[in-house]
Amino acid sequence: MTIVNTQDQKSFRILSIDGGGIRGIIPARILCELESHLSHEKGEQVRFCDYFDLICGTSTGGIIAIGLALGMSASEILALYDTNAQKIFGHWRWTTPKNVRRVSHPKHSNAGLMNVLKKAFGPYSNGNDETRLGHAKTRLAIPAYIASSGKTRVFKTSHNPELRRDYQVPAYQVALATSAAPTFFPAHTFKYFDTLTNTTNTLTNLVDGGIFANNPAIIGFSEAIALDVPIGNLKILSLGTGSEAFKEPFSTDRFYNLSPAWGAAYWMNPFNGPPLVEMMMQANSEIVDNTLKVLSRGVGNTDRQVFQYDRIQVKFDSSKERVSLDTTRQNKLNFLKEKGKDLYDQHGTRIAADYFKEKITHYIPSFSL
Secondary structure, three states: OOOOOOOOOOOEEEEEEOOOHHHHHHHHHHHHHHHHHHHHHHOOOOOHHHOOOEEEEOOHHHHHHHHHHHOOOHHHHHHHHHHHHHHHHOOOOOOHHHHHHHHHOOOOOOHHHHHHHHHHHHHHOOOOOOOEHHHOOOEEEEEEEEOOOOEEEEEEOOOOOOOOOOOOOEHHHHHHHHOOOOOOOOOEEEEEEEOOOOEEEEEEEEEEOHHHHOOOHHHHHHHHHHOOOOHHHEEEEEEOOOEOOOOOOOOOOOOOOOHHHOOHHHHOOOOOOOHHHHHHHHHHHHHHHHHHHHHHHOOOOOOOOOOEEEEEOOEOOOOOOOOOOOOOOHHHHHHHHHHHHHHHHHHHHHHHHHHOOOOOOOOOOOOOO
16 A cells, blocks of 8 residues: 555655764754755745654654654754753762762663653644644654563654554653663653553653664665655655764773773773763664665665665764763863754755755644544
C-alpha cells in the first residue's frame, strides 16, 4: 500500500539530527541561521515542520527533532540550550562523597531537563492536557532502548495505519527517554493514559537511543522505504554534533590517564566523560554515514546519485577543542555556536536551495488526538 503520494510530491525530505548532549548546540545553530536567512528571503516565518516530510533525532537530536516537528522555531531551541545548560546538567564538583556516589548513580538528575522540556513543549498541545507525539505537524521517528526488556524502540507519529502505539505518548517523555545517556542520566520510567484503549501504560527503564542509533539517518531512510517512497525521491539532510576521532591514548596530556590498564576505570573515566560512551556514539554515527554514502553514490562516492544525501559534520581537534557532552562552561557553549555558524557559512546556501524550494504536503495522521 502506498502511503505517500509521490505524484503530488516530487521529493521526500528527511531531516536527521545526531545525539551528542550539549553539542546539540551545533545543529541548533545551523538551523537557526537557516531559519533566519530563509524567513528573510521568503518574507514569512519559516518553520522546519513545513519543509521536511520526516524528522528523526536521537538523544539531544531527538529533543531538537520533537521541538521542530511541533512547530518550535530553531531560535527558540537554540535559546533552550544556551540559557538552560546549567538547569539541565546542574553543577557538579569532584568531591569525595560524589566520587563514591558516581560508582552507583548517574552523574545528573533528569529533573532539570524534565522541567525545561515540559515548559518548552507545553504550548503545542492544541488546548489538550499535555503535548503528545501526535501533536507533531510532520512525521517523527525517535529511537530509544528499553533496558527492562532488552529491545530497541522507535517512537513514531501515526503516519501509517499500523502506527497506533506511540502517538499518545507525551512529547517530553519521549525526549527524556531518547536522551537518557548511560552514566549521565538515569534510565527513564513513566506512565501515560491511552484514550484509544482506555488504559494507563507504563514504560520502564528507557535508555538513550544512541545505544543503537546515535545517527538516526538510517532510521529515516528505512522509514521512507517502509512508506513506499521511491528511493530516487529521497533527500536526506543529516546534521552531526561534532566528532573527535577516538584513539589511544585518549588523554595522554592529563595526569589521570588510565589507559594502560584498559579496565573499567579507563572506559568509564568520570573526569572528562566516559570514553566508552563517546566511542560508541562516534562509531555508530560514522558507520551510518558511510552506509548512506555507499547507498546513495556507490563504493568510492562516485558521481552517480541514487538519492540525495548530505552530511553536515565537524571534526574536533581532540587536543584543543574537546567538548564534553555535559559541559556548562560558557566559553565552550560559545565555541559550539561558532562551529555551527562556520558549518552554516560553508553549506547553508546550498542546503537552502536544495531543501527549501517549496513546502511539503502535510501528512494526515491515521490516528488523531
